Amino acid sequence: MHERQRVEVAGLAGVVAGRAAALGLLRPAGDLGLFVMISGSAHRDILAVLGEPDVSWRTLPSPPARTAVVVFGPAGRLDALAVDGTSFTDWLLAGGDRWKKVQEFHVAIQFGSSG
Secondary structure (H helix, E strand, C coil), X not given: CCHHHHHHHHHHHHHHHHHHHXXXXXXXXXXXXXXXXXXXXXXXXXXXXXXXXXXXXEEECCCCCCEEEEEECHHXXXXXXXXXXXXXXXXXXXXXXXXXXXXXXXXXXXXXXXX
Protein backbone atom coordinates (compact mmCIF):
# COMPACT_ATOMS: atom_id res chain seq x y z
CA MET A 1 0.00 0.00 0.00
CA HIS A 2 1.37 3.41 -0.92
CA GLU A 3 1.82 6.11 1.72
CA ARG A 4 -1.00 8.23 0.26
CA GLN A 5 -3.37 5.25 0.40
CA ARG A 6 -2.38 4.60 4.02
CA VAL A 7 -3.13 8.21 4.93
CA GLU A 8 -6.51 8.10 3.12
CA VAL A 9 -7.46 4.82 4.82
CA ALA A 10 -6.34 6.16 8.20
CA GLY A 11 -8.38 9.31 7.61
CA LEU A 12 -11.43 7.27 6.60
CA ALA A 13 -11.01 5.07 9.66
CA GLY A 14 -10.96 8.18 11.83
CA VAL A 15 -14.17 9.43 10.23
CA VAL A 16 -15.81 6.03 10.68
CA ALA A 17 -14.70 5.83 14.31
CA GLY A 18 -15.95 9.33 15.08
CA ARG A 19 -19.35 8.78 13.46
CA ALA A 20 -19.77 5.34 15.00
CA ALA A 21 -18.96 6.54 18.48
CA ALA A 22 -21.24 9.55 18.12
CA LEU A 23 -24.16 7.47 16.87
CA GLY A 24 -23.63 4.36 18.98
CA LEU A 25 -23.59 2.10 15.94
CA LEU A 26 -20.97 -0.44 16.94
CA ARG A 27 -22.20 -4.03 16.59
CA PRO A 28 -20.60 -7.45 17.21
CA ALA A 29 -18.64 -8.90 14.27
CA GLY A 30 -18.15 -12.42 15.54
CA ASP A 31 -14.52 -13.27 16.24
CA LEU A 32 -13.37 -10.19 14.32
CA GLY A 33 -14.39 -7.66 16.99
CA LEU A 34 -16.92 -4.90 16.36
CA PHE A 35 -18.25 -3.43 13.12
CA VAL A 36 -20.05 -0.38 11.87
CA MET A 37 -21.90 0.30 8.62
CA ILE A 38 -22.62 3.94 7.86
CA SER A 39 -23.79 5.88 4.84
CA GLY A 40 -20.90 7.09 2.76
CA SER A 41 -20.54 9.34 -0.22
CA ALA A 42 -21.81 8.49 -3.71
CA HIS A 43 -24.57 6.33 -2.22
CA ARG A 44 -22.05 3.70 -1.06
CA ASP A 45 -22.06 2.56 2.53
CA ILE A 46 -18.84 2.23 4.51
CA LEU A 47 -18.28 -1.07 6.31
CA ALA A 48 -15.47 -1.16 8.86
CA VAL A 49 -14.31 -3.59 11.53
CA LEU A 50 -12.56 -2.67 14.77
CA GLY A 51 -10.54 -5.74 15.63
CA GLU A 52 -7.75 -7.47 17.41
CA PRO A 53 -4.86 -7.64 18.02
CA ASP A 54 -3.94 -3.99 17.52
CA VAL A 55 -7.45 -2.54 18.02
CA SER A 56 -7.40 -0.75 14.70
CA TRP A 57 -10.06 -0.02 12.08
CA ARG A 58 -10.06 -2.05 8.87
CA THR A 59 -12.39 -0.99 6.07
CA LEU A 60 -14.03 -3.73 4.03
CA PRO A 61 -15.40 -3.47 0.49
CA SER A 62 -18.58 -1.38 0.39
CA PRO A 63 -21.61 -3.64 0.69
CA PRO A 64 -23.95 -3.91 -2.31
CA ALA A 65 -26.57 -1.22 -2.88
CA ARG A 66 -29.65 -1.38 -0.65
CA THR A 67 -27.95 -3.53 1.99
CA ALA A 68 -30.17 -3.66 5.07
CA VAL A 69 -27.97 -5.80 7.30
CA VAL A 70 -24.62 -7.60 7.32
CA VAL A 71 -24.04 -10.91 9.10
CA PHE A 72 -20.67 -12.13 10.33
CA GLY A 73 -20.83 -15.92 10.34
CA PRO A 74 -18.48 -18.73 11.31
CA ALA A 75 -15.04 -19.12 9.74
CA GLY A 76 -14.94 -15.48 8.65
CA ARG A 77 -18.03 -15.69 6.42
CA LEU A 78 -19.64 -12.30 5.75
CA ASP A 79 -23.07 -11.95 4.13
CA ALA A 80 -25.05 -8.84 3.20
CA LEU A 81 -28.83 -8.92 2.82
CA ALA A 82 -30.06 -6.35 0.31
CA VAL A 83 -33.72 -5.40 -0.02
CA ASP A 84 -35.39 -3.80 -3.03
CA GLY A 85 -39.18 -3.70 -2.78
CA THR A 86 -40.23 -7.36 -2.62
CA SER A 87 -36.84 -8.69 -3.75
CA PHE A 88 -34.26 -9.96 -1.25
CA THR A 89 -30.67 -10.77 -2.24
CA ASP A 90 -28.01 -12.52 -0.18
CA TRP A 91 -24.48 -11.39 -1.11
CA LEU A 92 -21.31 -13.14 0.11
CA LEU A 93 -17.98 -11.37 0.50
CA ALA A 94 -15.87 -13.70 -1.67
CA GLY A 95 -12.11 -13.72 -1.48
CA GLY A 96 -12.20 -10.75 0.87
CA ASP A 97 -12.47 -8.19 -1.93
CA ARG A 98 -15.71 -8.63 -3.92
CA TRP A 99 -19.38 -9.37 -3.27
CA LYS A 100 -20.87 -12.42 -4.99
CA LYS A 101 -24.62 -12.96 -5.34
CA VAL A 102 -25.52 -16.17 -3.49
CA GLN A 103 -29.31 -16.17 -3.55
CA GLU A 104 -32.17 -13.97 -4.66
CA PHE A 105 -35.83 -14.46 -3.92
CA HIS A 106 -39.05 -12.52 -4.33
CA VAL A 107 -41.86 -12.33 -1.82
CA ALA A 108 -45.42 -11.95 -3.08
CA ILE A 109 -46.96 -9.07 -1.16
CA GLN A 110 -50.39 -7.69 -1.97
CA PHE A 111 -49.95 -4.00 -1.32
CA GLY A 112 -53.00 -2.06 -0.24
CA SER A 113 -54.72 -4.99 1.46
CA SER A 114 -54.91 -5.42 5.21
CA GLY A 115 -55.94 -8.98 5.45
